[in-house]
Amino acid sequence: MNIITNYGSAPDGVIAFGTGGYPGDVSNDGCATIGGTIFIHDASNGASGSWTWPGHMDALIPSKTPASFFSSVAADQKTLDAIKLEMIKPKNNPANVLQLIIAPDAVAVSSVNEPPPYCDADKNSIAKAQQAGATNVTSVETTHGVIRSMWDAPFMYVTAIPNRVCYFEEEARNVYAQEFPSSHNAGIALKYVIPSFVRTIVQ
Known part of the structure; x- marks a missing residue:
């Protein structure tokens, strides 16, 4: 990311995309989540590793993307239905309803x-x-927070959900038929949402 940062001018917007867990016992495996706020916690309390974002740890870090962007997409049933139609089920414990979760x-x-x-x-x-x-x-994923720390620009995260939090070993580890559909589904969600994101940040 330092290479990207040093390459040119600051970005107009930043999207963090990756796979992550969804909290709770109910499966959302195969769904995609989109949001803007990040919370970063040093899970070792300083005992393991040195990465930190001074002044921003253990706090809710809002996005500069207007909340109206997330609420308008969440209310756009036509877009949500189009995303659902292109989603495919993962192998293990798929969600009862594959969908984009955005708020x-x-x-x-x-x-x-x-x-x-x-x-x-x-x-x-x-x-x-x-x-x-x-x-x-709606997402537990390390790199979303690290990416958010690099640029102070309108931001959103897009998380592919292959497993529930604490069930990575049982549901996703080394299971291509779990990781691929989940990532595909998040990519589909991003395809439909990114035009609205671009329109929002250039206004």
């Missing part, structure tokens, strides 16, 4: 410097985010 209050939790066992670290980071005021955690 103005959606939060992505990033556990950095994360030591094993990852389940405990992720659950602790989610709890920290909730204590900070997060009521709608």
